[in-house]
Amino acid sequence: MSGLGVDYPFVLLFLVLALAPFARSALRPSSISSLTAAPPDLLSRVLDSGLTTCGVIAIAASLLGASRPFLAGAEIERIGEGAQIAILIDRSGSMNETFAGKTPAGGEESKTAASKTILRRFVDDRHHDIIGVAAFSTQPMLVTPLSDHLAATKAAIDAIDRPGLDYTNIGRGLAMALAMVKAGEADRSRAVLLVSDGAGVIDPKLQDDLRADLAKMNVNLYWLFLRTAGSPSIYDRPEGDDTPQAAPERHLDLFFKSLNTPYRAFEAESPEATQEALRQIDRLERRPVRYFEKEPRTEMSAAFILLGLFAACLLLAAKFAEIRLVPGKAKP
Amino acid sequence: MRPDFYDFRLWLLIGAVLLLAAAFAAPRWTLMRDGYDVLVIVDVTGSMNTRDYSAEGRPVSRLEFVKSALREAIADLPCPSRVALGVFSERRPFLLFEPIDACANYAPLEGSIAALDWRMAWEGDSHIAAGLFRAIDMARELNADLMFLTDGQEAPPLPASGGPPFEGRRGEVRGLIVGVGGYELSPIPKYDDNGREVGFLRVDDVPHENRFGLPPRGAEEREGYNARNAPFGAAAAVGVEHLSSVREPYLQSLAATTGLEYAHLVDAPRLVKSYTDAATARPRRAEFDLRPSLGAAAGVLLFALYAAPTHFKLPSVRKPWRKRTATAQPWRRK
Numbered sequence: 001m002s003g004l005g006v007d008y009p010f011v012l013l014f015l016v017l018a019l020a021p022f023a024r025s026a027l028r029p030s031s032i033s034s035l036t037a038a039p040p041d042l043l044s045r046v047l048d049s050g051l052t053t054c055g056v057i058a059i060a061a062s063l064l065g066a067s068r069p070f071l072a073g074a075e076i077e078r079i080g081e082g083a084q085i086a087i088l089i090d091r092s093g094s095m096n097e098t099f100a101g102k103t104p105a106g107g108e109e110s111k112t113a114a115s116k117t118i119l120r121r122f123v124d125d126r127h128h129d130i131i132g133v134a135a136f137s138t139q140p141m142l143v144t145p146l147s148d149h150l151a152a153t154k155a156a157i158d159a160i161d162r163p164g165l166d167y168t169n170i171g172r173g174l175a176m177a178l179a180m181v182k183a184g185e186a187d188r189s190r191a192v193l194l195v196s197d198g199a200g201v202i203d204p205k206l207q208d209d210l211r212a213d214l215a216k217m218n219v220n221l222y223w224l225f226l227r228t229a230g231s232p233s234i235y236d237r238p239e240g241d242d243t244p245q246a247a248p249e250r251h252l253d254l255f256f257k258s259l260n261t262p263y264r265a266f267e268a269e270s271p272e273a274t275q276e277a278l279r280q281i282d283r284l285e286r287r288p289v290r291y292f293e294k295e296p297r298t299e300m301s302a303a304f305i306l307l308g309l310f311a312a313c314l315l316l317a318a319k320f321a322e323i324r325l326v327p328g329k330a331k332p
Numbered sequence: 333m334r335p336d337f338y339d340f341r342l343w344l345l346i347g348a349v350l351l352l353a354a355a356f357a358a359p360r361w362t363l364m365r366d367g368y369d370v371l372v373i374v375d376v377t378g379s380m381n382t383r384d385y386s387a388e389g390r391p392v393s394r395l396e397f398v399k400s401a402l403r404e405a406i407a408d409l410p411c412p413s414r415v416a417l418g419v420f421s422e423r424r425p426f427l428l429f430e431p432i433d434a435c436a437n438y439a440p441l442e443g444s445i446a447a448l449d450w451r452m453a454w455e456g457d458s459h460i461a462a463g464l465f466r467a468i469d470m471a472r473e474l475n476a477d478l479m480f481l482t483d484g485q486e487a488p489p490l491p492a493s494g495g496p497p498f499e500g501r502r503g504e505v506r507g508l509i510v511g512v513g514g515y516e517l518s519p520i521p522k523y524d525d526n527g528r529e530v531g532f533l534r535v536d537d538v539p540h541e542n543r544f545g546l547p548p549r550g551a552e553e554r555e556g557y558n559a560r561n562a563p564f565g566a567a568a569a570v571g572v573e574h575l576s577s578v579r580e581p582y583l584q585s586l587a588a589t590t591g592l593e594y595a596h597l598v599d600a601p602r603l604v605k606s607y608t609d610a611a612t613a614r615p616r617r618a619e620f621d622l623r624p625s626l627g628a629a630a631g632v633l634l635f636a637l638y639a640a641p642t643h644f645k646l647p648s649v650r651k652p653w654r655k656r657t658a659t660a661q662p663w664r665r666k
Contacts, residue, residue, distance in 0.1 A: 007624075008624055011624070011628060014628075014631065017631065017635040018635075020635055020638035020639055021638050023638070024638045024639065025638075026341060026345070026637045026638055055634070055637075055638060058348070058634050059631050059634045059635055059638075062348070062352060062627045062628070062630040062631035062634060063627065063628065063631040064627075065355065065623055065627040066623065066624045066625070066626075066627030066628040066630075066631060067624070067627075068621070068623065068624055091426075133429075135428070137454055138454040138455070139451055139452055139453065139454050140452075141419070141426075141428065141447075141452045142443075142444065142447035143428045143429055143444065144428075144429060144440045144443065144444050145440055145443030145444065145447065147437075147439060147440040147443070149436070149437045149439065149440045151432055151433065151436065151437055152429065152432050152437040152440040152441065153440075155416070155429040155430040155431065155432040156428065156429040156430075158429070158430040159416075159427045159428060159429050159430050162426075162427050162470075163424075165426065165454045166454060166455075301359070301623045301627070302356065302359065302623075304627075305352055305355045305356045305359075305623060305626075305627055306356055308352050308627070308630065308631075309349065309352040309353055309356055312345065312348050312349045312352055312630070312634065313349060315345055315637075316345050316346065316349055319341075319342050319345055322336065
């Protein structure tokens with residue numbers, strides 16, 4: 001949509017002041033007793049209406065310039081790549097360790113520090129996305145709602161390498177992420193990106209709720225599993241009992257697979273693998289979406305100010321051209 | 333053909349031309365404006381659910397009131413201001429996001445504030461002094477001032493030996509402790525495991541005395557005292573910890589220890605006022621569009637050019653010229 005607009009509409013109310021030149025003249029009064037004393041003169045009349053017009057234009061253009069008029073940029077429909085992504089980040093204490101399961105020392109990077117840089121880059125590459133961030137440990141927390149404000153999303157990602165909290169309550173976190181993307185626009189593709197270094201047991205009632213929620217929505221689920229060296233992979237069968245308590249990661253993966261939802265898991269054991277996984281997600285989440293891009297608006301203040309200046313200069317010239325009417329010497 | 337410099341309307345016109353020329357030549361002016369960098373930490377522990385504020389005639393919980401006041405206050409901060417948000421529970425603050433420009437990102441910021449909830453609390457305890465000291469550290473790291481909103485109710489109560497010592501430098505971080513809650517004791521809502529409200533906390537739901545560490549002085553006088561088996565006496569202490577009011581003297585003492593200011597939360601304008609008084613203003617570059625003011629001033633001068641009385645002249649200082657004009661107007665001498 002394009003159109004004219006002003007930033008300060010109340011200034012336009014004063015545009016009536018621009019009618020003043022019709023009522024009075026800016027020029028010096030002359031002591032001539034009657035206008036009929038001078039013969040009608042086309043040039044004078046043209047000059048007179050010209051000066052009046054100049055006055056009207058000068059006042060009106062100054063005020064219009066002051067109201068900051070603009071021509072709104074047209075919204076152009078484009079086909080691009082984009083999605084609504086809820087990034088769900090595990091903030092349990094173990095995320096602050098390195099991939100080797102140690103406290104970072106020297107040049108080592110913790111899992112959160114590594115994912116921070118990589119997630120930042122991921123967000124940077126996705127200009128047309130609507131991204132929100134949620135965190136979870138014992139409880140889920142909404143950090144920033146879905147928005148296209150990249151700066152806010154990045155500020156939320158910057159905060160993830162601070163000391164984490166206690167546990168990994170993945171079920172509630174997922175419920176929150178789903179609620180976030182559910183509230184977004186319906187015609188965009190939706191994705192939940194879960195970044196965690198472990199899994200917990202989701203209680204059966206919550207599992208049913210999640211299943212029901214996911215069945216109603218069209219969401220792509222990605223799990224970026226930051227695997228600590230030596231810990232079980234999501235594909236390993238435990239040696240003893242194969243229960244969710246013994247192998248929560250494997251069972252979370254099985255739960256995700258049992259859903260009728262597009263799902264992919266990425267197991268990353270190093271910062272490089274994490275980056276590769278995110279690159280793949282980036283590629284997968286590039287389906288065409290329609291979006292509207294606003295062209296920058298055209299400011300018109302300067303043009304009006306220039307017009308006002310021009311008209312005022314003409315008036316000034318007229319003012320400088322004023323002469324005193326001196327009666328000629330009476331002819332004998 | 334000589335302009336009449338005593339005609340003040342000429343000067344109006346010259347003024348208007350100069351203003352318009354200035355607006356055209358230098359439309360913007362860069363100036364320094366005071367902004368604020370603030371780390372907002374909101375207490376989300378159980379006692380913040382106490383409904384002792386009212387909005388539109390209905391009782392609202394402290395947390396709800398804090399949220400609406402914050403949204404309004406952040407919108408009222410002068411424009412180059414940056415805001416970081418965190419929640420407090422247990423004994424530490426949890427940072428949700430690092431400082432962001434509050435003007436450019438107001439929408440997500442408002443969404444984050446709206447989403448603050450007592451369910452975010454990862455533990456039920458509320459060690460306020462410990463949380464405040466860590467929040468001060470966090471604000472120093474972020475190079476921001478602190479706004480810590482809490483009702484000051486330590487849960488469990490502080491041990492007889494007092495709270496944790498403050499190890500930072502007093503006054504190194506500036507900011508405001510905001511006391512939230514009414515001055516009267518009010519019941520604290522109680523929630524079950526599924527987050528449903530089930531009445532209020534009762535006397536025997538909460539500890540009224542901290543039994544860690546050494547017993548307080550005079551414990552030997554208590555009934556059933558036994559130095560080894562019952563150093564705090566035999567009877568459970570009974571107090572008013574199941575009720576809540578803003579613990580103003582305690583928060584004021586914390587403010588005095590840490591060099592922060594203290595203010596009671598009344599409404600958003602007063603919150604902004606107390607905060608801006610307590611915090612460091614950080615001058616930042618801001619662009620200021622001069623065209624509206626210059627253009628409007630030129631418009632007014634031009635209007636005056638037409639509306640002004642036509643015969644008014646500036647007082648003359650140059651007598652000889654006046655004399656000459658007088659001689660040049662012979663008909664006036666009649």
